[in-house]
Amino acid sequence: MINYQGKLVLGPMVRSGELPTRLLALKYGADLVWSPEIIDKKIITCKRVHNEKLNTIEYLDSHNKIIFNTYKPIEQSKLIFQMGSANPEIAVEAGLKVIQDVDGIDLNCGCPKGFSVHAGMGAALLSTPNLLCDILKNLVSKVGEPNKKPISCKIRLLSNLNDTLELIDKICQTGIKNLTVHCRTRDMRNRQDPIHDYIPEIIKLTDKYNISFIINGNIGSYFDYLKLKEKYGDKISGMIAESAESNPSIFSPNPLPWNKLILEFLTVCHKFNNHPANTKYILLNQLGTKSKYYPMFAKLKNNKDMLKLAYELQKDEEEKFYNYLKYRHLQKDEMIKMDDYKQLLKEYEVKSVESNEELDKLTDFDFNEFVSTTKPPITSTENKENEYKKRKNQEPDVPTTKKPTL
Ligand SMILES: Cc1cc2nc3c(=O)[nH]c(=O)nc-3n(C[C@H](O)[C@H](O)[C@H](O)COP(=O)(O)O)c2cc1C
Numbered sequence: 001m002i003n004y005q006g007k008l009v010l011g012p013m014v015r016s017g018e019l020p021t022r023l024l025a026l027k028y029g030a031d032l033v034w035s036p037e038i039i040d041k042k043i044i045t046c047k048r049v050h051n052e053k054l055n056t057i058e059y060l061d062s063h064n065k066i067i068f069n070t071y072k073p074i075e076q077s078k079l080i081f082q083m084g085s086a087n088p089e090i091a092v093e094a095g096l097k098v099i100q101d102v103d104g105i106d107l108n109c110g111c112p113k114g115f116s117v118h119a120g121m122g123a124a125l126l127s128t129p130n131l132l133c134d135i136l137k138n139l140v141s142k143v144g145e146p147n148k149k150p151i152s153c154k155i156r157l158l159s160n161l162n163d164t165l166e167l168i169d170k171i172c173q174t175g176i177k178n179l180t181v182h183c184r185t186r187d188m189r190n191r192q193d194p195i196h197d198y199i200p201e202i203i204k205l206t207d208k209y210n211i212s213f214i215i216n217g218n219i220g221s222y223f224d225y226l227k228l229k230e231k232y233g234d235k236i237s238g239m240i241a242e243s244a245e246s247n248p249s250i251f252s253p254n255p256l257p258w259n260k261l262i263l264e265f266l267t268v269c270h271k272f273n274n275h276p277a278n279t280k281y282i283l284l285n286q287l288g289t290k291s292k293y294y295p296m297f298a299k300l301k302n303n304k305d306m307l308k309l310a311y312e313l314q315k316d317e318e319e320k321f322y323n324y325l326k327y328r329h330l331q332k333d334e335m336i337k338m339d340d341y342k343q344l345l346k347e348y349e350v351k352s353v354e355s356n357e358e359l360d361k362l363t364d365f366d367f368n369e370f371v372s373t374t375k376p377p378i379t380s381t382e383n384k385e386n387e388y389k390k391r392k393n394q395e396p397d398v399p400t401t402k403k404p405t406l
Contacts (some may be wrong), residue, residue, distance in 0.1 A: 001148055002077060002103050004178040004212040006234050007031035008225045008251055011180075011216055011241030012082040012108065012154070016282055019056070019069055020268040021248050022079070027264075028249035028256075029222065032078050034239075037108045038068055039121070040085040040094035048097070054272055057101050070101055071272065080152065082106045086120035086131065088138035095143035104177075105143060107135055107153040112186045123156060123186045129167055133174050140175035150177035154216070157185050161198050168202060172209035179206055180214040180239055190242060191331040194218050203232060214239045220329050222253045245285050246328045257338050258288050258326040259313055266307040276302045288321030289333050 010017065010025040012034035022033040046059035046067050059068040070079055081102040085091035095105050109132055111122030118124075125132040136153055144151040153176055158164040171179060181202060183194035194217030206213040215232075216239035219225055225238035240250065248265070249255040256264070262283060269279040280297065283306060287294050293313050300306045313319060324335045 001150055001177075002032065004032065004150075004152070004214060004237055006229075007214075007237045008222065009080075009214065009237065009239050010034060010244050010248070010251070011239040012037055012106070013241055013245055015278060016245040016285065018274065018278055018282070019071060019272055020265055020274050020279070021244070021282060023071065023074055023268055023272075024248035024261075024265060025244055025251055026074055026078060029251035030078075030240075030244075030248075032080060032103075033075065034080045034082050034106060035068060035070075035102075037082045037084045037111060037116075037122075040083055040087070040090045042067060043083075043094045043097055044090065046097075048101075056272065059098070066275070068098070072101070077103055080104045080106050082108050082154070084108050084111070084116055084121040085135055086125070088131075088134045091135045092138050092142045095139050099143055099147045099149060102149075104150040104152060105139060106178075106180070107132075107139065107151070110154050110156040110182045110186075112156070126155060126158060126167065126186065129170055133170055136171065136174035136176055144175070144177075152176050152178035152180065154180040154182065156182045156188075157195060157198060159185055161201060164198055165201055165205060168205050172205060172211055176211060178212045178214065180216055183215060183217040189331075190218075193330065199232060203236070212237060216241065218330055219243065220327050220334075221250050221255070242331065243328045245282070246326050246333065247286060250327050255325060255327075257323040258286055258291075259310075259319070259322055261326075262286050263307075263310045263314060266303065266310045270303040270307050274303060276306075279303050279306060286326065288319075288324060288326060288335060291319060291321050293319070 008029065008031055010022060010030045010033040014036040017034060017036040025033055042061070043059060046061055049058050049060060051058050055073065056069045056071050058066050061067050068081070079102050081098050081104070083091060083094055083105055085094065085107060091107070099105065108116070108122050109125040111117070113122065116122030116124070120128065120131070136151060139151045153171060155167070155171070158167060168179065183196060183199070184190070184192065199215065203213060212235070214237040215228055219228070219238045219240045220243040228236055228238055243250050247255060247258065247261055249261055265283065265286060266279070280300070283297060284294070287297060293309065296309060297306060300309065316322065321335055323338045325338055325341050326333060326335055328334065
């Protein structure tokens with residue numbers, strides 16, 4: 001059974017957290033990845049197929065649209081399926097449908113969007129704690145335990161400490177193995193600073209029930225997570241969503257500038273035949289905001305053309321934001337020159353990155369091999385492939401003593 005303790009994970013994101021984002025996040029050091037929220041009633045109606053060409057497992061709706069897919073050679077033992085539900089029986093049916101292909105099931109109790117709460121799902125469950133706990137108990141006894149896989153849930157804070165702790169105490173007694181708290185209330189937006197005042201009390205409760213605890217909300221980088229570990233101890237876990245939407249390599253102390261990132265991202269999208277509309281949606285989040293390439297990509301309609309343009313722009317060192325790192329802070333896109341980022345790194349101590357264990361974790365993931373097996377759509381790619389191979393053998397360029405803050 002997977003363990004969520006002391007991990008840095010990719011959060012669930014509708015549209016943005018599809019397979020290519022998850023694979024890149026894993027490549028760059030995410031320990032676990034969450035699927036986007038998928039509604040219980042939807043997954044139940046899907047047909048499960050093995051796509052032999054891509055070696056993925058796909059769940060297709062009646063129009064053969066992919067609702068959920070996974071690439072097990074990389075995601076196995078790392079993938080949490082997030083479910084939206086307001087019904088204990090349907091939740092179990094949905095859980096049983098996918099459990100063989102995932103490593104845990106998470107109940108979304110934090111989404112404040114209309115489509116979720118109007119059906120009693122997401123953050124609406126925070127106001128119906130008995131129903132919330134019944135869904136979790138049912139998932140634990142009928143899906144999790146028989147399959148030896150963990151059930152977890154993701155909540156937001158309530159408006160005061162007592163109510164929040166009372167709810168968490170109840171949730172902790174359902175048999176879940178992990179609690180994620182998005183440290184904002186239901187009414188707060190992502191541009192507002194998360195509230196960390198309740199964390200010490202939440203830790204006491206989750207420790208009492210031996211449940212792991214993931215902090216979520218405005219963690220922008222690997223280094224932000226290290227700061228949380230320094231404050232709350234090694235067992236604490238962190239979840240990154242928006243910053244990883246902008247740059248899925250942000251899990252690494254040595255992330256990619258956006259121009260290199262989009263090349264890798266589009267290679268994966270091309271290989272896995274990701275829906276071009278979804279590719280473009282995510283890509284536009286990753287692009288240098290004011291890059292001249294933005295309108296050019298916006299016009300393209302398929303993965304191959306987007307990949308071709310990404311190859312082209314690698315040569316364009318005149319591009320204003322060439323080799324800038326892009327990440328997100330309180331919903332604002334931030335661009336920083338890689339050189340300045342490295343300078344920042346030198347100003348702070350990063351003890352954990354010095355340890356061999358951390359470095360091993362970053363290098364043992366042989367994703368490049370599968371990237372380099374992608375058949376490139378254009379001819380002049382040999383150099384690019386060599387670059388991948390070179391990078392594979394490279395030690396991560398990690399400063400040994402200092403720590404940045406983004
Ligand atoms: C595009 C997008 C889609 C999201 N979809 C989900 C979702 O499916 N399930 C969920 O629990 N939270 C969802 N969230 C919320 C994030 O998982 C996370 O809780 C929130 O963005 C705060 O974390 P951050 O500050 O790291 O972004 C989404 C957020 C974004 C930006």
